[in-house]
Amino acid sequence: MIVVTAPTGDIGHQVVQNLLRSGAPIRVIARDPSKLAHEVRKSAEVVEGSHGDADVVNEAFKGADAVFWLTPADPKAASVMAAYVDFTRPAATALKEQRVKRVVAVTALGRGSPLADKAGYVTGSLAMDDLIVGTGVAFRGLANPSFMDNIARQAAAIRDQGKFFLPISGDLKLPSVATRDIAAIAARLLLDENWTGQSEVPVLGPEDISFNDMADIISDVLGRPVSYQQISFDAYKARFVQFGMSDAMAQGMTDMAWAKDQGIDLTVSRTSENSTPTSFRQWCADTLKPAVLG
Template sequence: MIVVTAPTGLIGHQVLNNLLASSEPIRVIVRDPSRLPAHIRDRVEVVQGSHSNPDVVTRAFAGADAVFWLVPPDPQAESVHAAYVDFSRPACDAFKSQGVKRVVGVSAFGRGAAVSGNAGYVTASLAMDDLIASTGVGYRALAMPGFMDNLLHQVESIKNQGMFFDIISGDLKQPTCATRDIATVATSLLLDHTWSGVASCPVLGPEDLSYNDMAQIMSEVLDKPVRYQQIAGSALKAMLTGSGMSNAMAQGMLDMMMAYDQGLATAEPRTPESTTPTSFRQWCTEVLKPAVLA
């Protein structure tokens, strides 16, 4: 039995779709089962509720061999520690009490990197990894850079202004990955019954690109000029809190981006194992361009 958390989210629904091609029995934890397509509801066992709820995860993990663990975004959390570590505590108790053997979790890279101060969401994600590992389960932390798919949050400015924004230097080359590749790696691990122990699995995409490189590729794929505009950290935080994010979570995002700009973005060495296939150009052609044209 494989349990999938966040099965209607950006990554979770792709993991679930991949798993449905296998013969493994699948159980999902979902707050609102109606958000699952009918053909999927008919093929999986559904446990309704939040995977931060002790009773929900205890029921969901009963008899489970493997769990796909993803903390959903909580923009109004009181702290990044609460959003990642405290959210995961009931699940960690249930991993132990229900005898779960293997967990695959979506995390962040940067363990061991020399970054001054707190790296926000990254620091909290790594603390979550430590908590999960302390339960004794086999654990694979998917160590993520930025997602290509995050640019979909800026579709309107790309479409109408020919611009996208961040606080990172436009010339800093860094890895970026497509969520489809994250889902593929996660699925492979969930279906593999042979591994144990604790390890990090970076998913770095096929190449390191700067935001200026990405703007050039977007311009070519979209057949219109697109440029990157670096903004101040204070402007980013103001935009986040203005959209309803708590001050603590906005600061956590800012701390993470500042850490990326200080060297965290290039801290994970690229290896053949961490290199995944979807190029930024391919992603722009298959995902971004249809979104811009919609």
């Protein structure tokens, strides 16, 4: 039995689809099961509730061989550590009590960097990993840079203003990964019963690419001019506060962006093993273009 958390999210729903195609027995934890696709409700066991709740994870982890763990960053949390570490504590206890064998988690690049203790959500993710690792469970942390899919959140600005905005230098070449590739690796590891031990698995996308490079590719794919505009970190944080985030979580997003601008995502050398197939151009054609043009 494989348990999937956050099964309606960007990555989780793709993990579920990959696992359903394999025919493996799966169980999902969902706050609102009505948001699950019909085929998921029909084919998977569904445990209703939050995977931050002790009773919920204890029920969901019974008889589980593997767990896909993804912590949704609570925009209203009192602190980044509350959102990541405190949220995960009930699950860490349940992993031990239910004797789960393997965990595959979504986490961030940056372990070992001098920036790791002041990188907002990255800091929280790495502390969350440490908590899970401390249970003794076999563990693979999929260590990711920024997601290409995050650019789609600015589809309206790209359509209406011909721009997208971040506080990171436009010329800095950084790794970027499509969530479909993360989900594919997660599913492969969840289905593989042979691995043991605890380690990170960097997932770097196919190339390092700057936001100015992205703007050129978006322009080419959409057939209209699009530019990247770097904004201040203060303005970046203010946008999240305006959208209803707590000050602590908005600061966590800002601190993560600052660390990325300082190169925290460049701490792992690229190899053929940690490079994934989906190029930014392909992602734009498949995902961004329909989001922008409808």
